[in-house]
Amino acid sequence: MLEDIKGKLAWGSKRGLGNYLTIEFGEPHLNIREPQSDIKSTIPSVVKLLRKRRVWLVGDYQLWIQDCDWEIIEGETVHGGVSPVDGINKALEFIDGQIVIDIINLVEAAEKKIVIEFDGGSKIHLSWRLDITSADTAFSLKEFRGKLTSILLSGIEKSMEHSV
Numbered sequence: 001m002l003e004d005i006k007g008k009l010a011w012g013s014k015r016g017l018g019n020y021l022t023i024e025f026g027e028p029h030l031n032i033r034e035p036q037s038d039i040k041s042t043i044p045s046v047v048k049l050l051r052k053r054r055v056w057l058v059g060d061y062q063l064w065i066q067d068c069d070w071e072i073i074e075g076e077t078v079h080g081g082v083s084p085v086d087g088i089n090k091a092l093e094f095i096d097g098q099i100v101i102d103i104i105n106l107v108e109a110a111e112k113k114i115v116i117e118f119d120g121g122s123k124i125h126l127s128w129r130l131d132i133t134s135a136d137t138a139f140s141l142k143e144f145r146g147k148l149t150s151i152l153l154s155g156i157e158k159s160m161e162h163s164v
Contacts, residue, residue: 001141001149001151001157002063002103002105002114002116002141003103004061004141004143005025005026005061005063005100005103005116005141006100006101006102006103007099007100007101008025008026008059008060008061008099008100009025009026009097009098009099010023010024010025010095010096010097010098010099010100010118011023011024011025011028011059011096011097012024012057012058012059012096013092013093013095013096014092015085015088015089015092018081019065019069019070019081020064020065020066021063021064021065021070021092022062022063022064022065023062023063023065023092023095024057024058024059024061024062025059025060025061025062025063025100026059026060026061027059027060028057028058028059029057029058029059029060029144030055030056030057030058031055031056031057031058031144032053032054032055033053033054033055034053035050035051035052035053036050036051037051039051058144059144060143060144061141061142061143061144062141062142063139063140063141064139064140064141064142065124065126065139066136066137066138066139066140067129067136067137067138067153068126068127068128068129068138068139068153069081069126069127069128069129070124070125070126070127071124071125071127072088072091072092072094072095072122072123072124073122073123073124073125074091074094074121074122075121077091079091091122094120094122095118095122095124097120098118098119098120098122099118099119100116100117100118100119101117101118101119102115102116102117103115103116103117104117112127112128113125113126113127113128114126126138126139128153129153135152135153135154136152136153137150137151137152137153138150138151138152138153139151142162145162146161146162147159147160147161147162148160148161148162
């Protein structure tokens with residue numbers, strides 16, 4: 001699954017809620033969600049949001065790092081989910097513009113981790129967390145207007161088609 005991002009340019013890296021990260025890869029595309037008129041919600045903020053057209057930029061692929069531990073390594077500096085936000089943001093900025101040169105899959109090994117290596121020397125380590133259930137999602141890779149593939153902490157790969 002992650003082999004698809006090999007040779008792709010990383011960009012649009014950002015930290016989400018908690019320790020979640022997203023990184024776009026490949027060519028940029030506009031995602032457009034048209035306003036909705038048949039809204040079932042009665043929550044004013046939801047209604048207002050759904051009545052607006054929404055436009056955002058996405059890559060050929062989006063890596064969504066969810067319920068796994070991660071480290072971003074640049075040289076001797078290691079940033080993880082518990083690092084200061086400024087350090088993580090700087091590490092994410094450093095990843096932007098680099099190309100994925102290798103994916104090392106150690107999930108079957110005792111280490112239970114994946115290493116993504118970049119041409120600028122950065123690395124991302126994704127390690128399985130042992131404190132949550134094996135049915136939770138470690139990370140997902142979403143193709144632009146294609147398939148969403150999730151890797152569960154159990155190691156099971158789940159795929160489904162998506163439109164946005």
